[in-house]
Amino acid sequence: MSTPTGDTGNGDQQLGKSRRRPSWLWLGHQEGLRASVIAVISTVVVFGALALVVVNSPEWPRVRDQFFNPDDFKASAPDVFGGFILDMQMFVISMVTIPTFALLIAVMRSFRGPAFFPVRLLATIYVDVLRGIPLILLVLLLGFGVPALQIAGTPGGALFWGVTALTLSYAAYTAEIYRSGIESVPESQRASARAMGLTQWQTMRYAILPQALRNVIPALMNTVVSLQKDVALLSILGVREAVREAEIYTARTFNYTSYVVATLLFLAVSIPLVRLVDWYAVRDRMRRGSVGTY
């Protein structure tokens, strides 16, 4: 529908222009130099005015000292950063466990025939229940509940069960994304694969999934963006990640600058990630537009 140069509708004359690659910083329609100048000016005016309002508010000096204190920034940064590394580790691990588990659930739900009814039922119940539990409750229940059982041989750490809770919850949502991709592949594709004598599993593996995954990459990337921040929920289990470390600092000093440190760290990763997702989505749309739809 929209391309970075805007839909001018002049067909051939605009071809060179509309083939331009989407910029990583693409935020919407930008048409020419004049438009850019107006955009810059209005941005400066709006954000300048907002800054003035904040800075001139009566309690600004106190807030500045509480939240933006350079000394506290320096003092808390190493610990918060250390915690943030743990956040990113949990993030990376979840990025492997979630898609794997979710794919299993989605494929289970997509198998046909009466023989597979129990498999479908199990997967459906899983998705329904897990999507119905607030993530924070699942983290609390697994993180505090399972270790308390003290079952021999089970890992006892809050970290382990926290990541497990994240995986179980996110997998339920991700499985639905996969399933929508699987269902977006036309029925005729399944028919022609089965007609060759491929089994249900082979049909899924070689004909359906490659097309389905391609269709849902933008949606999956959005899930990744939200996962990157939700790892911070594990702080409620006492896992010493960034938010927890910031909390510890605040409890000791009664200064909130450490929270700002944590916020900046999360932003430093999530903003490039969000830009990447947008860039990919636009590129994907353009590519499909030029080659036709699958």
Added chain:
Amino acid sequence: MAMVRLDKVEKSYGDTHVLRGIDLAVGEHEVVCLIGSSGCGKSTLLRTINLLDPIDGGTITFAGQEITARGVDANAIRRRMGIVFQSFNLFPHLRVIDNVTLGLRRALGMKKADADERAMTLLNQLGLGDQVDSYPNKLSGGQQQRVAICRALAAEPELLLLDEVTSALDPELVGEVLSVVRRLAGEGMTMILATHEMAFAKEVADNVAFLHGGVVHEQGPPEEIFGDPQTERAQDFLRRLREARRI
């Protein structure tokens, strides 16, 4: 002995009773054309023969085996038949050659080199030798349909089912696909074609079956069906085609 025999085959989709007792026999090396107005069950009939759609009643026998019986391995049966669809149904994520070899490698367990070789031979025969590395959406409809025919022929099927293979093509591309089918008929391939190309049916068919109301309403050699139809329905159907200059 008939290669394919259908006895009182019934099929419903929900409340729609599509096939109401189809009787049909196709001998080895025989070409049978199914004709009839849209929605008369031609496509459904083909889909029941390769077991894509389970039937609700009657029996289908293929090469002496009742394939609609309980416990028959549908995948094993399907490997012995090829089907070509109206809208090609090629796999868009696979190159032409991989479209043709997928079944050979995964269903028949052939080695990649052997499968590639067989696919190349077929693709060359059908004039697609320079398209093997292309993706389907880069090909014309006629080329895509020829790839689909290669894919169906790759496993050296005993029977080929063709479901209105020219209906989705631009008029100028129909010829290239029909000439492939004509060649296959000449080579003695057993085929069942659902078709709207009456002139072509007249030319290649050993037998023509006119479907109406979910049954084979009239059948016989093409010269009889087209020249001297016995039933009122068949006469009516052919008269309307003549009026539309489709014959």
